[in-house]
Amino acid sequence: MDPESDTPADQKNGGGVLALLERIGSVVVPIAVALYAVLYIGVEQMYAVFGVNPQQVGVDQSVLLGRMTSTLILLLLVAIPLLGVLVGLGWLIDRMTGGAAGRLFLRVRERPWIAATIAALWCGATYWGVFNLFGELDLFVMVTIAVGLGAAAFLIPFRLLRRKPVGRAGMKxxxxxxxxxxxxxLLILGLVQGAIEVQETGQANDLLSYVGFQDQWTVLKSADDDKPLYDGRWMMLLGESDGTYVLYDCDRLETFRRPMETTNLGSIQLDPERQDGFTCGDLATQDTPSQSDSE
Structure with a gap:
C-alpha cells in the first residue's frame, strides 16, 4: 500500500450493499438535514418581504414541516437522475480511457493532501450563498473566498481528520x-428574489410554489351587505390566522389585515395570468391608504 495512502487495503474494493448504503447515507443525510434547517429560514425571509412572519399567515410548525418535506422530496427526485447521469458519464469516460480515469480517481482519493484540498475548497465555495446575502459577488471574488476560506479554515483540519476512519467519516x-x-x-436567495417579484409584478414563480407559497388572489366583500371593498380590486391572500386575513394590495404595495368576521371572499383565482409588462404600484402614490377605503 502507498505510504501516503489513508485508505486501508480491505476498503478499496468496497464492502457490499450495506457498506454502499452507509457511504451514501453519510453524504445524503447531512445534506438533507442542513438543507431542511436552512429552508426554514428561507420561508421566514420570503414572508418577511411582505412584512409578516409565517405564523402571522397561518403557517405554523406542522405546516412548515409538510412544506419542507415536500420540497426535499422534489429536490431528491431531481438529484437522483442527475446523480445517475453523472455516474454513467464517469463510467463512460473510464471505459473510453481504458480504466485510466478510474485509476486516477482512486489515486487522488488515496492521497490525503489532495483529498483534503478538494474538500476544503468545496467547503469554502459553499459559503458563496451566505456572502451573497450581503451583496452580489463576481466570479473572481467568489473564487477568492472559496480558496482563502478553504485553505485557512478547512485544509489542515481535514488533513488531520483523514488519518483515521472515524476522521474521514467526520469529514464527510x-x-x-x-x-x-x-x-x-442559494434557495433563500431564490425565494427572496421570487417574493420581491411577486411584490412588484403580482406573479409568483415556480420556486415559490415548490415551497408552498400560494399565488392566490381574491376580491373582498363586506360581510354586512356583500358589496365589494376597495373598488373591487384583486388582493393577494397571503394567509389567515387568529380570525384575521392577511392580504397584499398590489396596487398600493401594502400588506394589511382584515377581520374575517367582517370580510367575505368573493371571486378567487390561483396563478392569474398577467399582461406583459404588468407591474404593481399604480395607486401607491395616492395619499389615502387602502385600509381606510370605505366598506
Whole structure:
C-alpha cells in the first residue's frame, strides 16, 4: 500500500450493499438535514418581504414541516437522475480511457493532501450563498473566498481528520452539512428574489410554489351587505390566522389585515395570468391608504 495512502487495503474494493448504503447515507443525510434547517429560514425571509412572519399567515410548525418535506422530496427526485447521469458519464469516460480515469480517481482519493484540498475548497465555495446575502459577488471574488476560506479554515483540519476512519467519516459529515447549507442559502436567495417579484409584478414563480407559497388572489366583500371593498380590486391572500386575513394590495404595495368576521371572499383565482409588462404600484402614490377605503 502507498505510504501516503489513508485508505486501508480491505476498503478499496468496497464492502457490499450495506457498506454502499452507509457511504451514501453519510453524504445524503447531512445534506438533507442542513438543507431542511436552512429552508426554514428561507420561508421566514420570503414572508418577511411582505412584512409578516409565517405564523402571522397561518403557517405554523406542522405546516412548515409538510412544506419542507415536500420540497426535499422534489429536490431528491431531481438529484437522483442527475446523480445517475453523472455516474454513467464517469463510467463512460473510464471505459473510453481504458480504466485510466478510474485509476486516477482512486489515486487522488488515496492521497490525503489532495483529498483534503478538494474538500476544503468545496467547503469554502459553499459559503458563496451566505456572502451573497450581503451583496452580489463576481466570479473572481467568489473564487477568492472559496480558496482563502478553504485553505485557512478547512485544509489542515481535514488533513488531520483523514488519518483515521472515524476522521474521514467526520469529514464527510462536515462536507455534506456545509453542502446542504450552501444549497439552502442559494434557495433563500431564490425565494427572496421570487417574493420581491411577486411584490412588484403580482406573479409568483415556480420556486415559490415548490415551497408552498400560494399565488392566490381574491376580491373582498363586506360581510354586512356583500358589496365589494376597495373598488373591487384583486388582493393577494397571503394567509389567515387568529380570525384575521392577511392580504397584499398590489396596487398600493401594502400588506394589511382584515377581520374575517367582517370580510367575505368573493371571486378567487390561483396563478392569474398577467399582461406583459404588468407591474404593481399604480395607486401607491395616492395619499389615502387602502385600509381606510370605505366598506
Amino acid at each position: 459529515v462536515i462536507t455534506g452539512g456545509l453542502t446542504g447549507i450552501g444549497l439552502g442559502f
